[in-house]
Amino acid sequence: MQFEFTEEQSMISSMLEEFSQTQGTSERVRQAMESELGYLPEVWQSMAGELGLCGLLVPEDAGGQGLTMIEMALVFEQLGKTLLPSPMLATAVQSVALLNALGDQQTDLLKRIARGEVRTTVAVCQNGRAEYVLDVCSADVLLLVDSDQLFLVHADQPGVFSGLDITPVHIMDQTRRMGQVVVEDKALISTGKIAEGDEVLKAVDAGLDMARIALGAEAVGAAQTCLARTVEYASERVQFGRAIGSFQAVKHQCADMMVAIEAAISAVFFAACAVSEDLAQSRSMAALAKVHASEALSFCSARMIQLHGGIGFTWEHDAHLYFKRARSTATMLGLNFDLDEVIAADIGLNPMGATA
Amino acid sequence: MKLSFTVEQEAFRAEVAAWLDEQLSGPFADIRGITSQTAAAQRRQDWEKALGVAGWCAIGWPKQYGGRDADLAQQVIFAEEYARARAPGRLGHMGVELAGPTILHFGSEVQKERFLPKMSAGEEMWCQGYSEPGAGSDLSNVRTKASLEDGPNGKQWVIEGQKTWTSLAQFADWCFVICRTVPGTKGRDGLSYLLVPMDQSGVEIRPIRQITGEGDFNEVFFNGAVTAEENVVGEPGKGWQVAMGTLSFERGVSTLAQQMNFSNELAAIVDSANSNGQAQNPMIRQRIAKSWRGLQTMRASALRMLSGAETGALTGPQYTYKIFWATWHRELGELAMDVLGQAGEVVSTDYDLPDLPRMFLFSRADTIYAGTNQIQRNLIAERALGMPKEPRG
Numbered sequence: 001m002q003f004e005f006t007e008e009q010s011m012i013s014s015m016l017e018e019f020s021q022t023q024g025t026s027e028r029v030r031q032a033m034e035s036e037l038g039y040l041p042e043v044w045q046s047m048a049g050e051l052g053l054c055g056l057l058v059p060e061d062a063g064g065q066g067l068t069m070i071e072m073a074l075v076f077e078q079l080g081k082t083l084l085p086s087p088m089l090a091t092a093v094q095s096v097a098l099l100n101a102l103g104d105q106q107t108d109l110l111k112r113i114a115r116g117e118v119r120t121t122v123a124v125c126q127n128g129r130a131e132y133v134l135d136v137c138s139a140d141v142l143l144l145v146d147s148d149q150l151f152l153v154h155a156d157q158p159g160v161f162s163g164l165d166i167t168p169v170h171i172m173d174q175t176r177r178m179g180q181v182v183v184e185d186k187a188l189i190s191t192g193k194i195a196e197g198d199e200v201l202k203a204v205d206a207g208l209d210m211a212r213i214a215l216g217a218e219a220v221g222a223a224q225t226c227l228a229r230t231v232e233y234a235s236e237r238v239q240f241g242r243a244i245g246s247f248q249a250v251k252h253q254c255a256d257m258m259v260a261i262e263a264a265i266s267a268v269f270f271a272a273c274a275v276s277e278d279l280a281q282s283r284s285m286a287a288l289a290k291v292h293a294s295e296a297l298s299f300c301s302a303r304m305i306q307l308h309g310g311i312g313f314t315w316e317h318d319a320h321l322y323f324k325r326a327r328s329t330a331t332m333l334g335l336n337f338d339l340d341e342v343i344a345a346d347i348g349l350n351p352m353g354a355t356a
Numbered sequence: 357m358k359l360s361f362t363v364e365q366e367a368f369r370a371e372v373a374a375w376l377d378e379q380l381s382g383p384f385a386d387i388r389g390i391t392s393q394t395a396a397a398q399r400r401q402d403w404e405k406a407l408g409v410a411g412w413c414a415i416g417w418p419k420q421y422g423g424r425d426a427d428l429a430q431q432v433i434f435a436e437e438y439a440r441a442r443a444p445g446r447l448g449h450m451g452v453e454l455a456g457p458t459i460l461h462f463g464s465e466v467q468k469e470r471f472l473p474k475m476s477a478g479e480e481m482w483c484q485g486y487s488e489p490g491a492g493s494d495l496s497n498v499r500t501k502a503s504l505e506d507g508p509n510g511k512q513w514v515i516e517g518q519k520t521w522t523s524l525a526q527f528a529d530w531c532f533v534i535c536r537t538v539p540g541t542k543g544r545d546g547l548s549y550l551l552v553p554m555d556q557s558g559v560e561i562r563p564i565r566q567i568t569g570e571g572d573f574n575e576v577f578f579n580g581a582v583t584a585e586e587n588v589v590g591e592p593g594k595g596w597q598v599a600m601g602t603l604s605f606e607r608g609v610s611t612l613a614q615q616m617n618f619s620n621e622l623a624a625i626v627d628s629a630n631s632n633g634q635a636q637n638p639m640i641r642q643r644i645a646k647s648w649r650g651l652q653t654m655r656a657s658a659l660r661m662l663s664g665a666e667t668g669a670l671t672g673p674q675y676t677y678k679i680f681w682a683t684w685h686r687e688l689g690e691l692a693m694d695v696l697g698q699a700g701e702v703v704s705t706d707y708d709l710p711d712l713p714r715m716f717l718f719s720r721a722d723t724i725y726a727g728t729n730q731i732q733r734n735l736i737a738e739r740a741l742g743m744p745k746e747p748r749g
Contacts, residue, residue, distance in 0.1 A: 001365065001429040002358045003659035009357065070357050231741050246744035248730075251737035255679075258736050262676040263653045270656035273359045288649040340645035341638075347648050348626045350635045 005074075012071050016078035019051065024082025026318050029175065032085045033321075037138055038177035039085040047086055048116030054092040055114030057100065057210070062110040064096075068276040069210055073217035073268055080221025083321055085175045087135040090121035093214045094134070095143055098122060098207030102150075102195055109141065109152070119158070122207055128183035134332070136179040137168050144181070144189065150200045152192040163188035173328035175321065209275055209286035212333050216268045216293035219329045220261065223293070226300035226322050227257045230307050250307060257300045264296035284346040287339040290329075294336055298326040359659075361429065369433045372412075376441035379406060390444040391617070391711055393572040397527050400447040404478030407448075414452045414476040416609065417460065421468060422476025428662055431609040439616025447527055449610065451475040451482035455532050455551075457605040462549075462590045462598045471530075471551070485519040485533035485552070485576060486599070493731045496544045496596065500535040500578060504585060504592075511585040513537075513550055515558070515578040521725070525561050525574040528554050532602070533578075538593045549595035551587040558582060567717045569707040606726055611658050611677070615651065618685060621715055622647055625692050628712070634695045643691050650684040675740040679732040682722040689716035 005013070023043050032040045048054045056072050058064020072093060079088065096113060099106045112118045118140040123130040125146045136142065137159040144151040144164075153161050160166065163185035169178045183189055195203070231254055234245030244250050271289035274282040301322040305312035312319040330336050345351060361369070380388040384406065387399045407413040408422070416431045417423025426434065446452070456475050459467050474480040491497040500517025515535060525531065531552050538546030552559070558581030563571035590598040626644060629635040657680065661673040692712040693700045700713050709717070723729045737743045 001361050001432060001659075003656075003663040005357055227741075231743060235743055243744045245737075246746060248734070248746060251741075251743045251746075252730070252733040254741055254743060255733035255736035258672070258740060259676045259680055262672040263650075263657060263680055266656035266660055266673065267649070267653045269357065269660075270359070270652060273357055277358065277360050279359060284648075285652065288652055292649055292653060337642065340642050340649075343645040343648055344641040347645070348623070348630070349641060349644060350630045352636060352638075352641075354636070 005070075009071060009074055013074040013078060015051075016075050017081070019046070020078045020082045020084050024079075024084035029083050029085065029318075029321070033174040038135075038175075039087065043084065044086050045116075047088065048091075052114070052116070053088060054096070054116050056092060057096045058110045058114040059100065059104075062104070062107045062114060064110065064114040069213055069272040070269065070276055072210070072214055073272040076214045076217035077221040077224075077268075080218030081225050083175050083222060083325055085177075087119045087121070087138060087177075089211060089214055089218070090135040090139070091119050094122050094207045094211040095120040095141075097210035098143060098203045101203035101206035102199065106152075106194065122204070123181045124204060125181065125183060128186070130181040132169060132171075132178045132332075133181050135177050136166055136181060137177055142181070144183075144192075145200060145204055146183070148198070148200050149196040150194055150203070151189050152194050153189060154192070171328060173324040175325060176328050176332075205283070208333060209283060212286045212290035212339075213268060213271050213275065215329060215333055216264070216271070216289035219290075219293035219297040219326070220264045220268050222322055222325055223257070223261050223264065223297045223300040226297070226304040226319075227254065227261060229318075230254060230257070230300075230304045233308055244307075253303050253307060257303055260296040260299050264293040267292040281346060284343045287334070287342045290333060291336045291339050294326070294329045297322070297329055301326045361433070365429050365433060368430055369437060372434050372437040373441065375410060375412070376437060376443055380441055380443060384444075387444045389442040392570065392714070393445055393524065394526075394570055396444070397447065400444050401478075401481065401527070403444060404446070404448040404481070406478070408476060408478030413448065413478050414456060417456065417472065417476060421460070421472035428609070432612055432659075432662070435609050435613035436616050439613045439620065442620065447524065448475065448478055448481055450484055450524060450528070451480065451530075453608055453610050454484060454602050454605055455482045455530070457608070458532070458549075458598060458602045459589060461601055464586075466586060467551075467589065480529040481524065481527050483522050483525040483528035483531045483554070483576075484602075485522060485531045485535075487521045488518060489520055493728055495534075495599075496547070497542075498534055498536060498547065500533065501539075502533075502535045502537050502548065502550060503539075504537075507582060509584070512582045513552075513585065513587070515550070515552060515581045515583070517578050519576040519578075520573075521564070522561075522574045522576045523572055525554070525576050526563060526571075530554060531559075531576065532589070534595055534599045537595075541593075544596040546593050547595040547599070548592045549589040549598040550583055551589065552578075552581060552583045556581055567720060568709060568714050603726070606678075609662060611661075611681070612655070614681070615655055615658065618651055618654075618681075618688065621688060621692070621712065622651060624712060625688070625695050628692075629695045632695070632697070632699075634697075640691075640695060643694075647684070647688055647691055650680075650687075654681055654684065672740065675736050678727060679723075679729050679736070682729065685715075685722050686719045689719035692716055 055064035056067045060066040099110055120141040121135050121139045122143045123133040140155050140158055142153040144153050155161050165182040165184050167180045169180055171178055234250050235243050237244050268289045271285040274285040305319045311317050384403055387396050390396055415424040415426040415434055419425050459471055488498055502513045502515040504511050505514050531554055533550045533552050534547055536546055537548040558579050560577040562575045564573045565571050634640045657673040657677055661677055693716050738745050
């Protein structure tokens with residue numbers, strides 16, 4: 001039992017902090033979100049190439065670094081601080097965790113991901129359709145799940161797949177890209193079947209758990225920026241002859257933001273440990289990390305707007321970017337309310353519909 | 357960063373669990389599960405002595421003072437097993453967790469030899485003389501004063517004044533008292549940290565009946581109470597630093613035992629919801645899940661806080677832990693009552709409350725004692741976030 005970061009983990013964190021702060025200036029984030037791709041190709045090249053971030057969770061014998069969700073959470077915390085857009089979550093976390101859970105059968109694909117050659121994502125279909133699929137419009141490989149079957153679909157060119165109809169879906173949070181997937185030619189897709197049965201369902205869950213923790217870590221990073229910027233503003237802005245941050249009505253709100261953030265940091269890294277060590281209740285832990293951090297970001301970004309006054313309501317100020325990021329975080333990878341039901345069913349409450 | 361325990365640590369856990377279960381199924385079966393601070397006080401004092409004899413009273417202390425030199429992981433394990441075994445609330449906790457660590461850190465060698473072995477043997481109980489009617493959140497406004505005068509056995513401190521909200525004073529042998537020893541000073545200057553025996557004619561204790569109908573707290577009046585000259589911790593007139601040191605020990609391993617108690621309470625709420633059908637209410641399910649999230653988070657925060665405790669400067673979780681758990685626990689009380697419904701409001705003719713309803717009422721104190729939520733927010737904003745200070749009168 002040891003709950004401090006190792007020296008290596010601290011190094012990863014400070015390396016990513018520098019990268020995120022340099023690459024994720026407000027100007028560049030806005031440039032990325034206004035582009036069709038949704039991220040800056042040169043930034044992605046650095047992340048996937050030089051920094052090797054896509055290989056973090058890939059086992060060493062598949063050319064990765066074989067690290068854990070703790071290191072990955074540290075990476076996402078820093079990326080979240082600046083909202084720096086990239087297809088990291090879909091590729092390096094959700095897809096890799098899913099493939100890892102299948103054992104060593106997809107080593108070639110994992111190797112390519114680790115080398116930063118391909119962008120991948122996961123589409124879980126119902127009746128041949130999947131909505132709000134993350135980064136599908138720029139993906140090179142799609143992991144398509146239909147009932148308990150898993151298909152590998154290679155793109156003809158990024159975001160274009162034979163047998164699938166892909167439509168971009170533009171959402172309120174412009175720092176993320178999503179799309180709708182419709183299976184048009186099932187027979188064609190079926191040639192890429194790589195697994196079926198329980199192992200697919202388990203692998204999908206593994207991918208979701210890891211992605212929820214990464215999403216939580218990202219939200220925690222974003223919330224920290226909301227607080228830092230609000231404290232800075234409240235300490236400078238003068239009204240009634242005093243910095244507004246000296247009023248308890250203002251400073252207590254900042255204190256509440258810090259309380260929410262510290263709790264969310266604890267939740268995220270606790271969950272990261274739990275999945276890394278495969279502890280009991282790690283599904284619920286992953287759900288808790290996502291929900292807690294998502295709530296912290298919703299709270300902090302809303303307070304950020306309120307405490308900035310009118311300027312916080314403008315397009316020019318970054319507050320709305322964080323506020324909108326909070327919204328997409330709350331609904332992605334499972335609605336917060338639904339994740340609480342995952343927890344409720346796991347902690348001894350009788351299932352819904354049971355009689356006392 | 358790792359949550360799992362080693363094989364040796366798990367063996368230690370088994371040893372602790374076995375001892376606790378043997379005692380609490382055998383000679384101390386009658387006090388197993390007591391959560392009230394005041395119930396069965398004599399038996400709980402016997403329990404403190406039994407812990408002392410077996411070396412479980414203050415395991416984190418050095419061996420020479422009756423501890424076991426236990427490391428953090430072992431202290432975590434002991435705290436968790438203690439609560440899991442539903443061992444009774446510690447009558448000795450003011451000594452073992454506050455006075456003891458303060459004396460270890462700030463006390464003289466003579467004081468350590470005199471006081472620590474008695475605490476770790478479970479023989480002497482302590483209470484905390486901080487708050488006064490005019491010194492609550494503004495603690496440095498204390499008016500209790502002491503002066504050094506000639507006594508039958510040399511110089512002694514003579515104390516005049518009143519303390520309030522003093523938990524467990526009625527069972528205490530000693531009290532650590534903050535009082536003004538330099539006439540004409542105000543605020544944080546001129547205070548001293550005295551160790552005062554309770555069994556003397558100059559000390560009068562009056563219980564305060566609280567919201568639950570019980571009397572955990574007391575008023576303590578010092579009318580010419582005395583203590584020997586050497587019973588001052590740290591330099592006379594420099595007691596504020598010592599007093600603040602004591603408060604920092606409140607963020608210790610005992611918080612993990614507290615969490616296990618919370619966990620027991622949440623489990624009781626889940627049981628109630630399952631048996632009375634509230635488990636079928638989606639709003640209640642949501643709130644129970646949220647409560648579980650808070651509890652897990654708190655455990656992680658406590659581990660972060662304790663892991664960082666050696667490094668000196670306060671870290672994020674150290675600043676935010678108190679307000680988080682206090683607010684969480686208050687909401688747990690409200691959840692418990694919503695799950696229990698009207699049945700939760702039924703009391704006996706002598707107003708004896710079942711555990712969850714008592715917790716609901718008692719938890720209103722959580723956000724007041726040891727720094728109100730409002731004071732916590734000031735500390736977080738001004739110290740942790742460096743925001744401009746509130747003007748002071």
